[in-house]
Amino acid sequence: MPEVLKAPLVVEFPFTRSLGPVQGAFLTGLREQVVLGVKTSDGRTLVPPVEYDPVTADEIHDMVEVAPTGTVTTWAWNPAPRRGQPLATPFAWALVRLDGADTALLHALDAPGPDAVRTGMRVRIRWAAERAGAITDIACFEPYDGDPGRPARTSGQPGGERVTGIVAPARLDYTYSPGRAQSAYIAALSTRRTVGERCPSCRKVYVPPRGACPTCGVPTAEQVEVGPRGTVTTFCIVNIKAKNLDIEVPYVYAHIALDGADLALHGRIGGIPYDQVRMGLRVEPVWTQGARYPDHYRPTGEPDADYDVYKELL
Amino acid sequence: MTREESSGVRDIAVVAFAQTDVLRTTDDVSEVEMLMPVLHSVLDRTGLKTADIGFTCSGSSDYLAGRAFSFTLALDGVGAWPPVSESHVEMDGAWALYEAWTKLLTGDADTALVYSYGKSSPGSLRDVLTRQLDPYYVAPLWPDSVALAALQAQALIDAGATDENALAAIGARSRQDATANSHAQSRGPVPQGDYVVRPLRTGDCPPIGDAAAAVILAAGERARQLCERPAWIRGIDHRIEAHALGVRDLTDSPSARLAAEKAGAFERPVDTAELHAPFSAQEVVLRTALKLGDDVRVNPSGGALAANPMMAAGLIRIGEAAARIHRGESDRALAHATSGPCLQQNLVAVLEGEPR
Numbered sequence: 134m135p136e137v138l139k140a141p142l143v144v145e146f147p148f149t150r151s152l153g154p155v156q157g158a159f160l161t162g163l164r165e166q167v168v169l170g171v172k173t174s175d176g177r178t179l180v181p182p183v184e185y186d187p188v189t190a191d192e193i194h195d196m197v198e199v200a201p202t203g204t205v206t207t208w209a210w211n212p213a214p215r216r217g218q219p220l221a222t223p224f225a226w227a228l229v230r231l232d233g234a235d236t237a238l239l240h241a242l243d244a245p246g247p248d249a250v251r252t253g254m255r256v257r258i259r260w261a262a263e264r265a266g267a268i269t270d271i272a273c274f275e276p277y278d279g280d281p282g283r284p285a286r287t288s289g290q291p292g293g294e295r296v297t298g299i300v301a302p303a304r305l306d307y308t309y310s311p312g313r314a315q316s317a318y319i320a321a322l323s324t325r326r327t328v329g330e331r332c333p334s335c336r337k338v339y340v341p342p343r344g345a346c347p348t349c350g351v352p353t354a355e356q357v358e359v360g361p362r363g364t365v366t367t368f369c370i371v372n373i374k375a376k377n378l379d380i381e382v383p384y385v386y387a388h389i390a391l392d393g394a395d396l397a398l399h400g401r402i403g404g405i406p407y408d409q410v411r412m413g414l415r416v417e418p419v420w421t422q423g424a425r426y427p428d429h430y431r432p433t434g435e436p437d438a439d440y441d442v443y444k445e446l447l
Numbered sequence: 448m449t450r451e452e453s454s455g456v457r458d459i460a461v462v463a464f465a466q467t468d469v470l471r472t473t474d475d476v477s478e479v480e481m482l483m484p485v486l487h488s489v490l491d492r493t494g495l496k497t498a499d500i501g502f503t504c505s506g507s508s509d510y511l512a513g514r515a516f517s518f519t520l521a522l523d524g525v526g527a528w529p530p531v532s533e534s535h536v537e538m539d540g541a542w543a544l545y546e547a548w549t550k551l552l553t554g555d556a557d558t559a560l561v562y563s564y565g566k567s568s569p570g571s572l573r574d575v576l577t578r579q580l581d582p583y584y585v586a587p588l589w590p591d592s593v594a595l596a597a598l599q600a601q602a603l604i605d606a607g608a609t610d611e612n613a614l615a616a617i618g619a620r621s622r623q624d625a626t627a628n629s630h631a632q633s634r635g636p637v638p639q640g641d642y643v644v645r646p647l648r649t650g651d652c653p654p655i656g657d658a659a660a661a662v663i664l665a666a667g668e669r670a671r672q673l674c675e676r677p678a679w680i681r682g683i684d685h686r687i688e689a690h691a692l693g694v695r696d697l698t699d700s701p702s703a704r705l706a707a708e709k710a711g712a713f714e715r716p717v718d719t720a721e722l723h724a725p726f727s728a729q730e731v732v733l734r735t736a737l738k739l740g741d742d743v744r745v746n747p748s749g750g751a752l753a754a755n756p757m758m759a760a761g762l763i764r765i766g767e768a769a770a771r772i773h774r775g776e777s778d779r780a781l782a783h784a785t786s787g788p789c790l791q792q793n794l795v796a797v798l799e800g801e802p803r
Contacts, residue, residue, distance in 0.1 A: 137475045142569070144513050148582065156583055179694065181584045187689040207605065207697065209597030210645035215574065217589035226594045226644070228693050237693030239585055239598075247645055252605045268584045301587050303578060307513040307569040312477025343523055344480040350497050350526020352483055 138316040142309035148301045155184045158196050161296040163270035166260050169196045170234050180234035181268075199233035201258040202282035203274075206230050206237045210247035217304075219273050225250045229274055232281040241273040249276065257282060266296030314344035317356065322426055325418075329394055331355040337395035360391035363430070364438040365414040366447050367397075370407055385410040389430055390446040397446050404431030413437035459551045460670040460677030461798065463492040464766035464773075466660040469632040469754040472568040473657040478507075478517065482564050482659040483524040489560070489661040493673040497526040500663075501556025503533045504547040506540035506563035507758050510575050521564065532556065539563060540660060540762030541723075541784030541794050545683055547664055557669045564659035565757035572655050572757070579787065581690055593652055593726075595788040597644040599697040600728035604646060606698045609731045611646055615639045617727040618650040618752050625749025632656045632754040651727040653755030660759040662766050678769035678780075678798040684709035685784075685794035692789060700736040703783065703793035707737050710795045712781050717797070719744045719771055719780040721764035725751040729790055733783065737795070743781075747771065761785065765796055772800040 152160060155171055159182050162169040171182030172195040179187075186193050208227040214220055219241035227250075228237035243259065244250050257277035264270035311319065314330060318341045321328035330342035330353035338357045339346065346353050368387035374380075385407050388397035402410050403419065415435040418427035465488035473481055490496065503525055507518045518535045525531065532555075536542045540563025547559035567575075573591035580586040603609050618639070625631035633654040640649030663673070670677040686702035686709075688695055707713060720743050724730040730745070739745060748767040751760050761784025768780035779799045786792040 139474060142513050150582060152583070160583075179691075181691070181693075183691065187691070187694050206693075207598045207602040209594055209601055209647075210642065211594055212642060212645070215589060215591060217574075217577075217587075219588055226590055226598060228598060230693070236691065239590060239692055240588065252601065268587050299583065299587075301582055303586075305510070305513060305570055305575055305578070308474070309513065309569060310474035310477075312480050313475060314480070315477065343520060344477055345483055345523040346526070347523040348526060348528040350483070350486065350524055352480070 139310045142307040145304040151298045155182050160266040164264045164266040170199050177235040179236045199231045200282040203229045203231035205254045243273045243275050314342040327360045329357050329359050331357050339396050340394040359393035362417045363389040363391035364443050366443050383407045401429040403429040457666045459666050460679045461769035462665045462674035463489045463663040464770050465489040467658045468630050469656040469658040469756050479521050479524040485659045485661045500560045502550045502559040504543040506536045506538050506543040511565050539758050551666050557666045559664040562661035563759045563762045566657040567655045594644045596726040597647045599789045600646050602697045614727040617730050621750045621752035625753030628748045631749045653725040653751050656756050658756030658759050660763045676800050678772035681797040682710035683796040687792045700732050700790050704736040706793050706795040710797050712797050717779045717781040719777040721768040721782045723761045723764045723784045725755045
């Protein structure tokens with residue numbers, strides 16, 4: 134049995150999110166070093182503010198400024214900061230109830246060590262040097278033993294252009310392993326062979342194999358080499374060029390039933406004008422130097438296959 | 448809700464349960480390759496074939512695999528021909544079981560296959576789980592799952608509800624009980640270890656593992672035909688609390704309490720409770736919220752501190768509770784599943800065996 138393959142897989146995406154009136158006001162405020170809460174109908178002030186009362190579900194939008202100082206309601210010492218977290222040196226996670234607020238905000242607390250942190254301790258916001266209208270405009274909290282801070286302003290709304298959206302980049306790192314069956318398929322491709330697996334129950338040969346017969350729900354193990362030639366069972370003509378794809382349009386994308394396979398796989402058809410591709414066309418793979426899978430399939434020159442031969446594979 | 452409250456009066460039971468061993472890595476098998484033996488095992492226990500199953504429901508998460516629509520490939524293991532009636536929840540399989548239970552209550556099906564699976568090994572689970580948090584105010588700070596559980600643990604310690612020694616004892620008891628569970632990942636004495644995020648040490652945190660689990664539900668007489676002592680579901684309910692951690696009292700779990708009440712858990716005492724408490728301090732919260740006395744056997748399987756496969760650990764709690772009833776070791780059991788940070792969402796099922 135060939136070795137099971139593994140490879141790094143990075144999923145990275147800049148999530149662009151629009152903000153409503155409440156979140157927009159809050160994040161605009163942070164940019165201006167102003168912390169805004171929202172008033173509920175029963176008079177509580179929620180910081181960070183939300184658009185709907187978590188108790189009554191009423192829509193709320195009455196913004197009120199709170200102080201940049203507050204009290205730790207609970208905390209946890211983080212000895213080994215992870216990528217993306219607010220501080221690179223050991224810090225405390227803390228829920229902080231700002232003066233004037235009835236709920237607590239989660240953020241990092243910069244302190245020399247766990248002995249310097251306790252529930253009930255007084256802290257204040259340390260602002261980021263550059264602020265863009267995001268929760269990270271608060272760099273962190275820091276210990277503070279002075280009087281409660283005063284709101285910086287008296288009117289509710291901060292100045293400047295309003296923040297209407299955030300871009301939240303996210304990156305997760307994985308080690309992808311395709312498992313036994315697909316590893317065998319990929320390993321065979323490296324020697325320009327195509328290997329499927331036969332279902333022990335219905336005897337169909339699946340390409341690419343996934344280790345299970347999707348019809349019978351049983352494991353497949355018997356390897357069967359298929360192709361290299363095959364038959365176009367159905368196709369479409371692609372007219373829009375995909376980003377980062379170096380293929381001229383229009384081109385043909387087809388389902389191809391390799392000889393000996395009971396399932397069509399898909400591939401691009403080349404070596405023939407796009408408008409002459411047809412169902413039943415006999416094709417063979419074209420490999421480019423160093424490629425790990427066929428670049429495309431081209432006509433073999435054989436007579437077209439009879440419809441009856443491939444109609445079950447459409 | 449309890450069965451009596453629902454419109455139907457069908458009795459529905461868990462009639463079979465199967466699970467894989469929970470392993471730190473399973474990269475030699477794909478998800479469907481990991482899942483298939485469990486599906487076959489649970490079907491074999493009842494003699495049912497896929498084609499006999501009225502409804503199929505699964506739970507899993509794309510964020511664990513790092514791939515979109517990953518659950519569709521797992522369907523290969525079910526054998527979806529002829530076409531099956533199928534659904535999926537992007538949650539722990541306990542919630543897939545809830546959906547299947549309601550489907551059976553409607554009378555549209557008499558049997559249901561529920562399965563769930565999760566491979567945590569491809570990614571960094573602590574980082575992956577940050578992506579379920581509020582994307583505006585919290586996720587950009589990347590607070591990981593241990594950090595959030597540690598905030599809850601400190602709140603409990605400050606409230607005088609527990610201390611670090613008591614938390615260590617919960618972990619030790621769980622892994623001692625797990626010595627009787629061949630599927631568990633972390634069994635026997637384990638050093639309490641260093642702080643991961645203080646006040647939680649490694650011994651207060653669940654092992655990270657991959658696994659799959661499956662149960663079969665059946666209604667009425669069908670359940671009696673398929674199982675000698677069905678585990679009748681007397682009620683299931685699930686409740687959620689506010690997303691913002693700073694709005695909640697982390698020392699309490701009103702959602703778990705309400706779910707238990709609506710599931711009928713407080714109508715008569717239970718003898719067993721399978722709690723999905725991935726962190727030691729969460730067991731303290733749940734024991735109080737669910738009003739479990741010292742006479743209730745809590746997590747005889749070892750619970751989530753011995754094995755906590757994402758998306759399957761909650762379904763396994765229901766399966767373990769049901770299996771205890773099947774074996775005659777319990778007459779009335781409570782099963783609990785959780786999701787989200789600091790016990791944000793909670794599901795409670797009450798299972799009963801008929802008098803012997």
